[in-house]
Amino acid sequence: MIHEVDPNSKVPLHNQVERLLRMLIRQPEYQKGAFLPKEVDLANQLGISRNTVRHGISKLVNEGLLVRKKGVGTKVASRKVSTRLDHWISFSGEMKAKGMEVANYELKAQPVAADEEVAGVFHISPGTRLVKLSRLRGTQEGPILLSLSWFHPRLGITGEEDFSQPLYQMLEKEIGVYPTVSREEISAIAAEKGLASRLEVREGAPILFRKRVVFDSDGKAMEFNKVYYQGEGFSYSIDIERK
């Protein structure tokens, strides 16, 4: 049962709708996946316009709390995943340790021309050919992260290597290069359209963005990596010691 809105309140109706929904979705049935009341039913029940109801709903959709599907309905969005920031254990290894089966939604290695950013990282000329690895990964419930890696041309990576195995294991065994230091940059960004559709989140959803350069044991840059994690469903943990 949903409550009412107060048409005489100074709080805009769409904000009141938003509040009601935030309380509504706490109910176990919705947490478990039941469909929320239909827009038109909410509108009739609350005595307000369907578009005003939609306005309120879109707040929670924008926050990734709800997902909508035309012809189907609206429901509470799924739950979180976390990983250790400072672990070098592979993503799939860590997810397996948590009892989650990793799925590769996309796995593609292909030669590309280095753009200015990649060229700057590796100190090579823009346009230089090198291999880019693109992986869309997650669990049975859906994608969690999009990882893009570029490899320094000196590694001699061709794109024909077996990238289905753990990446650094492959680099050590087949390329003979030892990843040693990772220089990271972490921020929160809003998903633009292309990224949003690949990660199956709404446009503008918070994305945990990790950009890093991996150096080998000689201190030379070997991999440039960008990873986009679904924001709401993901967190890093790390222990930092004072020096």
Next chain:
Amino acid sequence: MIHEVDPNSKVPLHNQVERLLRMLIRQPEYQKGAFLPKEVDLANQLGISRNTVRHGISKLVNEGLLVRKKGVGTKVASRKVSTRLDHWISFSGEMKAKGMEVANYELKAQPVAADEEVAGVFHISPGTRLVKLSRLRGTQEGPILLSLSWFHPRLGITGEEDFSQPLYQMLEKEIGVYPTVSREEISAIAAEKGLASRLEVREGAPILFRKRVVFDSDGKAMEFNKVYYQGEGFSYSIDIERK
């Protein structure tokens, strides 16, 4: 000069508006702070409804690319800030090193009763009195972060200490406790209403959220800290070595 929308296109009009705006805001004048064309002017120019224009604009607003102010206008949002994740240097020290003057928008230390989360972190009973420090900090341009700290009661912090000085310096000198390890959890979340208004971002904006427990040299939890950074305007950097 703005382009047109194609009413016969399969792409929804509001998406076309969004695209046009993404291109429009690249122009230097808008990057420098000029107001975008008014909604009603865009609507007339494009031959579509003002609400459809608003729908398109709200996409960029939701992403933090644009900011709107009633009675004033719409303009491109401001730029980023970053800090080292693994540095113990104070926020104000680091900003000063970057030539940015830190402003404290809010600084409040007060005794509170520990809620369940805080109690769980410190292994004390819920309801136990301890001191909570709340700081809203940023630059002259506006707030960047909201930091909330709770201190273990055994430290004997009263709330009367001088919190305007660097926190850990104060803890060492006046309390005699030495912060040594920080156990961190980092994620991207969407700003809820209260947080959004304090950080002056839109509701739902991506927020870089850092939750950590700081331990002293004896390995005992001394501080529980939550920091919310404006997502778009902030990033961490860190170097991680393989063990």
Next chain:
DNA sequence: ATTTTTAATATGTTTGAACATACTCAAAGC
């Protein structure tokens, strides 16, 4: 039994209009 078609469903898009409200700036008053 399987495939195709159709209808129902619920969200998605767009509209024009009217009104509300926060903000700015100029004019008026002290």
Next chain:
DNA sequence: GCTTTGAGTATGTTCAAACATATTAAAAAT
């Protein structure tokens, strides 16, 4: 010169309606 008031400005809110569209399920056809 300073403060208050009022008008104008541009975004914010709400509406009811009509139509579009992706999805699902049932009915019809094979």
